[in-house]
Amino acid sequence: xxxxxxxxxxxxxxxxxxxxxxxxxxxxxxxxxxxxxxxxxxxxxxxxxxxxxxxxxxxxxxxxxxxxxxxxxxxxxxxxxxxxxxxxxxxxxxxxxxxxxxxxxxxxxxxxxxxxxxxxxxxxxxxxxxxxxxxxxxxxxxxxxxxxxxxxxxxxxxxxxxxxxxxxxxxxxxxxxxxxxxxxxxxxxxxxxxxxxxxxxxxxxxxxxxxxxxxxxxxxxxxxxxxxxxxxxxxxxxxxxxxxxxxxxxxxxxxxxxxxxxxxxxxxxxxxxxxxxxxxxxxxxxxxxxxxxxxxxxxxxxxxxxxxxxxxxxxxxxxxxxxxxxxxxxxxxxxxxxxxxxxxxxxxxxxxxxxxxxxxxxxxxxxxxxxxxxxxxxxxxxxxxxxxxxxxxxxxxxxxxxxxxxxxxxxxxxxxxxxxxxxxxxxxxxxxxxxxxxxxxxxxxxxxxxxxxxxxxxxxxxxxxxxxxxxxxxxxxxxxxxxxxxxxxxxxxxxxxxxxxxxxxxxxxxxxxxxxxxxxxxxxxxxxxxxxxxxxxxxxxxxx
Amino acid sequence: xxxxxxxxxxxxxxxxxxxxxxxxxxxxxxxxxxxxxxxxxxxxxxxxxxxxxxxxxxxxxxxxxxxxxxxxxxxxxxxxxxxxxxxxxxxxxxxxxxxxxxxx
Numbered sequence: 141x142x143x144x145x146x147x148x149x150x151x152x153x154x155x156x157x158x159x160x161x162x163x164x165x166x167x168x169x170x171x172x173x174x175x176x177x178x179x180x181x182x183x184x185x186x187x188x189x190x191x192x193x194x195x196x197x198x199x200x201x202x203x204x205x206x207x208x209x210x211x212x213x214x215x216x217x218x219x220x221x222x223x224x225x226x227x228x229x230x231x232x233x234x235x236x237x238x239x240x241x242x243x244x245x246x247x248x249x250x251x252x253x254x255x256x257x258x259x260x261x262x263x264x265x266x267x268x269x270x271x272x273x274x275x276x277x278x279x280x281x282x283x284x285x286x287x288x289x290x291x292x293x294x295x296x297x298x299x300x301x302x303x304x305x306x307x308x309x310x311x312x313x314x315x316x317x318x319x320x321x322x323x324x325x326x327x328x329x330x331x332x333x334x335x336x337x338x339x340x341x342x343x344x345x346x347x348x349x350x351x352x353x354x355x356x357x358x359x360x361x362x363x364x365x366x367x368x369x370x371x372x373x374x375x376x377x378x379x380x381x382x383x384x385x386x387x388x389x390x391x392x393x394x395x396x397x398x399x400x401x402x403x404x405x406x407x408x409x410x411x412x413x414x415x416x417x418x419x420x421x422x423x424x425x426x427x428x429x430x431x432x433x434x435x436x437x438x439x440x441x442x443x444x445x446x447x448x449x450x451x452x453x454x455x456x457x458x459x460x461x462x463x464x465x466x467x468x469x470x471x472x473x474x475x476x477x478x479x480x481x482x483x484x485x486x487x488x489x490x491x492x493x494x495x496x497x498x499x500x501x502x503x504x505x506x507x508x509x510x511x512x513x514x515x516x517x518x519x520x521x522x523x524x525x526x527x528x529x530x531x532x533x534x535x536x537x538x539x540x541x542x543x544x545x546x547x548x549x550x551x552x553x554x555x556x557x558x559x560x561x562x563x564x565x566x567x568x569x570x571x572x573x574x575x576x577x578x579x580x581x582x583x584x585x586x587x588x589x590x591x592x593x594x595x596x597x598x599x600x601x602x603x604x605x606x607x608x609x610x611x612x613x614x615x616x617x618x619x620x621x622x623x624x625x626x627x628x629x630x631x632x633x634x635x636x637x638x639x640x641x642x643x644x645x646x647x648x649x650x651x652x653x654x655x656x657x658x659x660x661x662x663x664x665x666x667x668x669x670x671x672x673x674x675x676x677x678x679x680x681x682x683x684x
Numbered sequence: 685x686x687x688x689x690x691x692x693x694x695x696x697x698x699x700x701x702x703x704x705x706x707x708x709x710x711x712x713x714x715x716x717x718x719x720x721x722x723x724x725x726x727x728x729x730x731x732x733x734x735x736x737x738x739x740x741x742x743x744x745x746x747x748x749x750x751x752x753x754x755x756x757x758x759x760x761x762x763x764x765x766x767x768x769x770x771x772x773x774x775x776x777x778x779x780x781x782x783x784x785x786x787x788x
Contacts, residue, residue: 182709183716193706202703204711250750471724540729543720566713568720623733626726 148245148252150233155256164210165260168236168243171208172261175238176268180576183567198222210234210243241265263287266639269576283644306339307605308365311372311615315379319614320397323601324404325375326612327586327634328358329365330603333427333510338362342423343412352381354407372615382407397588397599398455398515398632405452414649421649428452431507433549436483438490439498445491448506453513458532459520470514470538470633474547478504504549512544512582512635519594531594535629538584540622542635545569545580582635590631602628701781714776721769731761 155161193202197214199222206215207223211232216223223235227246236243241261245252263285270282290298308329312322328334337343338359345356357378364373386403409415409424416422420429432451437444456473480500488499518532545551545568554570569575586603600613602625611620705711722728735753742748 179712182712193703201699202706204702204706204715244750469724537724537726539723539726540732541723568716621733621737622729623737626729626733 146253148248148250148254150245150247151243151252151254154233155254164234165256167208167210168241168257169260169264171210171236171238172241172264173268176265180268180272183569183572183575183577196222197226206238207235207244208238210236269578269639272572272576273579274573281644283642304366306335306366308362308367309605309610309617310365310370311612311617313372313374314614315374315376317394318379319599320395320400321375321379321382322614323397323588323599323612324401325361325378326601326603327401327588327632328404329362330586330605331427331511331634332585332636334358334423335362337423339366350411352384353411354378354381354385354404355411357381358408394595394597396519397590401513401632402452424452427511428509428513430505430509430512433504433506434501435504436488436499436501437480438488438493439500441490441493441497443490443492452509453515454505455515455517457517458534458536459517468534468536470536470542473516473536474544478502478547478552502552504552505544505547506549508544508548508580508637510637510640512542512637514538514633514635516631518590518631529594531590531597533629535627538587538626538630538633540584540626542582542584543568543577543580544582545574545577548580550574551580578639579641581638583638584625584633585636586634587625587628587630588632589628591629599631697785701784704784705780710780714773714780717776718769718773721772722765725766725769727761727764727766730764731757734760 154164193204194206194215195201196203196216198216199220201217203215203217205218207218208215209223209226209230209232211234212230214223214226214230214232216226216235218224218237224244224246227233227235233247234243234245241257242251243254243257244250266285270284273282312325314322339362343355343359345353345359348356350356357375361373361375361378382400382403385407388399405424405428409420409422412422412424414420414422414426430451431448432454433446433448435444435446454477456470456477458468458473480502483499483501485498488497490497490499516536519529520532521529546555551569551574554574558564558570569577569580584604586601588599588601590597590599592598600611602609602611602620604610609620609622609625611618611624702711705714719728735757738753738756739748
């Protein structure tokens, strides 16, 4: 690339000219939109419908992954360099890979990055996905995304404020075998939903009146991590509060990071706004809570009884994996998790046929949370014999990108239906009504690792800041790579949804509360005024 | 390994077969399945990391062109496809083609 700041000067020149800019961006939008629609069509084929593919302008071959010129209607092959030849021959500068929206500049001889193009790509793809998403409960379409445009008050507020980066990376001091706590706190810091909540001042620790408030400690933690101080931070108050609230975690012995994770989630939940015992909408439940469904099928009469339970994370068994322990993957663990399990002869009595019968139980995920946390059960505790506890060292391979469709209730049920009907699902999401696939996609953002034995081990973690991976070893923070992270021995993995889903046309609860408060305040003011008037009237009557 | 469709008898069959597979959506579905298998085996992440770190390492001395990156990594990428995945996908393609081509 020519220019110093990494931007393509040829694109800058085009974008600076209104006519050229409009023409280029329109071609870009068309190419991206074409691909978005086509990929929907392809996944769910209508039997008689054929979609004529574009042909390479040079060799005539049908294109499966067209590269479209952004100056003229030409489309061509990448691998045989046909599109590049076209650009060189015609003097056109740019072409795009319709599948990814990546743009290639023949002058720079490189793929280029531009925020305008990225944004257009995201908006066009999202709009195409919105149109094909069906809600099952409220029979209405998805609310179309509209970018936020600040009103005049907001513009003024933005101009008055001091911007600072919302990328914080800070080591955490080990306060005496507290690496188990530090790794979980780093996973919270790297969690975009939690981070945004606290950075947008949703729980102000300076104004909170709750005693022993863990949510306040989180607020302070985010402030510290995003401050200008880069020296390691010691979360002393948070540790002290945790000891006060959960005696099992107190003391200087090594604790289990997963136990701390669940305890911390419950503590933050109980001290956060919106916290209720059923269908809680506090920040913790909004972020981590999903629903697990268990279907129990009576082998005798075929009746299936289902029940759902809330879950904050998924714990996956490692022990007793038949076959090669070297080939453990997150996907194989999830397949095992959702595989039908035979219940013993007297473990279940069917409602319909009334007999104690053979039954099989199957787990699936009814509702996917925005942040999906996995724990690999490496530590086997034997409550009778403490010395018999052991750690399963076998590494588990996990991906940077995960699609959870095959493990969800609706997809699994549909696949069963298709199998019984004799057809096989050709796509990952077997029915258009259950799509698009993007709804099931997640990106890895943090990994907690454990080295050593059960009682004398050490926790470290990897966490991602945008596209870069960092390794956190208590107070030591080092720049790392995706590969180092994926080759580590994971104990817990954290994934965040690529696209957050929203209920359509809903006013946020805090806005509703604010409006209700305003109405109540007006009512109170009216009552005060009436009372004052009454006093005056009484005083006058008293005089007469 | 040169692409099979470039030589002899296959050269004439390849373009219409390819067109039909793309029209039916079979091409994209098989690609998607291949991508899933490669993701589960760690192949996608491995090459994402390799290409990124190669580009990063070359930043000091003038950078790395797309061509150079592809020239270096494509052979490794092809060789690294797990045998099981390769055979499975070839099997799927073969079954599809058997239904469509008259081999007499």
